[in-house]
Amino acid sequence: MGCSLSLKTPKPKNVELSRTERKIIAAILIQKWYRMYVARLEARRRYTWTIFQSIEYSGEQDQLKLHNFFNSMINQLSLDVNGQPKIARAFASTQRPHVIAKETSDVIGSLDDIHIESTYTGPHLTLPITHAQVKTLIQAFKAKQRLHVRYLLELLNAARKLLQQQKNINYASTSISKQITVCGDLHGKLEDLYMIFHKNGLPSVDNPFVFNGDFVDRGPSSIEVATILLACFLASPNEVFLNRGNHEDHVMNLRYGFIKEIIKKYKNNAVKVTNAFSEVFSWLPLATVIDNKVLVVHGGISDHVSMKSLARLDRHKYISVLRPPTITEVGGLDSMSMELQRLEEWKQVLDLLWSDPKSHMGCNPNTFRGGGCYFGPDVTDSFLEEHKFQLLIRSHECKPEGFEYNHNGKVLTIFSASNYYDIGSNKGAYIKLSGPDLQIHIVQFLANECSGVRKLTFTQRISCLEASAMQDLREKILALKSDLLEEFKKHDTEEKGTITIGDWCSAMETVMDVDVPWRMLRSKLVKLNSDKQVIYDTTFEQLQILHRYSENGDSVMELLYRYKDSLETIFRIFDKDNSGYISMTEFQEACSILIRHTSVSLLPGQIKDVAKSLDLNKDGQIDFNEFLEAFRIVDQRGLDYTADHLREADSEEEFDNIDTISLASCNSGMGLKRSVEPSILCSA
């Protein structure tokens, strides 16, 4: 046959390879090529995961940094009577008014002035909540109905009253049910909760559940998820155990979407609903112990945590776990020791809700997240031994398979929000413990598994995910454009516009606060010249950040964009009546807070200009939602680069059509990439 295969296999000259031999050589060649192809795909899948996770944690770090800053400000202001009372008042909303709260039985006020309109078509609730009503709620939310604010507040009120009677630590027993189910983070993803109920049944005497925190934030249906869980708890208080997560926290909710969702769904009553939820969250128990054998907590443990002192502390003090409780009493001989005790208690709660297991021995500050700690296998061992537990179940971290074992199988992470970073990024899972020895059985799932849409191949799935991760990464890069340029130029002493690959990577490592494999990503982020030098301007692909309502220079907008999420948190604190508007002065104050905290250089004059340009109808008020949503990333032709990224904007409608939307957004994502840089998708 005409074609000869010139492989570098040693072969005797003059002897033609037999057809069989040639086939074997051909097969080996194809097999090794294919295995390399798959390995490259796998590496892409891994770094995609690294990008998503790194961006998620850098956001949390920002949030905590900002919070430490708030703390020092509050302390400073309480000493300085001539300080800015406006800021102090704004922060007051995150301070527990616990003296008042204890006296008034009802923080949300009277419900008498809230009537059920005759036009209301949603579900009706009457207390006490029964199993039948839980089903009604589930059906109603499936049909995208909204629960009337009066019913919601009544339910929250009832939940708070019942939670108040609970201890800090739940004790669950399987003596009757012979089994129990443990679920991890749900993050406002109703379809995952429905999947769990579908596979595992609703909570009942025979079917107890532990929900291990992080019910809200990030996903589009936080209200519905939290409402159903609380309704389940009210209907089966002895079979449903709710643990607090780090997102059952007012300050986290300001940044990660829950408050925004409340405002969107309960506009006029948003303040009441927010306060009612915050109250409920602050009464959630901190841990559940199953049959005295298994401890279930949201984050983990540290060498500070002791069950004894956890049982004693006043959990209700922490409306936000992110800050230590403020001291109300002044003076007194024992105030110092009381304060120390308070701090010690607070640190325990923080560690419980925020920590992650690591393989390093001992306990180290959690630098990646910025809060809680990393606890090592030795910490786990001594803690389990001391309390005679066999296993620690925790959640808090998204895992590709929905679960993961650490510390020789003594720590089990469970995460129940599938497709957490994007469609196809991860499975969700829950744990079933059954029999007298609490045998572990893990059930994995994907929320929208059975779709009529053509199944994507492995390659397509990874390309979709990668495109979405790369877009997130590009936005982060763009937000640091001027810092990066400055760093690149340090390496480019001759002003050639090019630097070595090594220098480019180390500049990215220095400036960016995400820990990703820059050398692997390099070919997707920048172009090389013929000498294999990085043309560093191509890092930004001629994209730029624009703002629809403001014509201020690149650098000002870049800074505001970079801190957009932190600004949103500050705005929401200022916006005490949840109107969505803040005054020009407040806007400027928010920016100055940011400047002081981040040591960015922005002149007061520049902020004032931005503020002015945002006051569209010149009434001194700024619609900050509009301000935040008006950022656009455009290329030099002015084409909008952000468009498909806003697909979550209409998350409510997303529910039913999630399969079609996922594919559509994939395709548009891919199309988008193709128009910007053709090589991204073709590379394998």
Place this chain on the structure above:
Amino acid sequence: MAASTDEAKENADSLFNEIQRKITEAFDIFDHESNKTVDVREIGTIVRSLGCCPTEGELQDMLHEIEEEENTGYIRFEKFLPMMTKILMERRYKPSPEDILLKAFQVLDVEMKGYLTREELEKYMTEEGEPFTQDELEEMLSSAIDPDKGTILYKDYVSELTVDEQ
């Protein structure tokens, strides 16, 4: 003269450093516990993701070189790094060019049809050479079979396999 030798040496050093950093990055994304070890089953993925194209047999040889005396199931970075650096510096296991891969498919296409049937590919990949596992086979078939024709149009498939990352 001396200057250019220095320069050459500097270049070699920076190449060496870059290669080591590249290996570190590839290793790290598979190091779940961040303790500079990876599961022995992932070594093949790491080696191949660094652009090498060894056979399974060659990979086994590499593993023998770096595995621990007792069978821990893990490979340590300090052993992997020098071996991998050497391989990349010497440019070993470079994948053969696209036209050779195409020729390999043509060898299997005995009747010169321009395509392989599902059965043909399945037979060669599981019976010849270093056979695929069932999972590998299914994954390959799912992406190699043309959804309209139901056969493997290997010319198209080769270009999908060989798109270069670099």
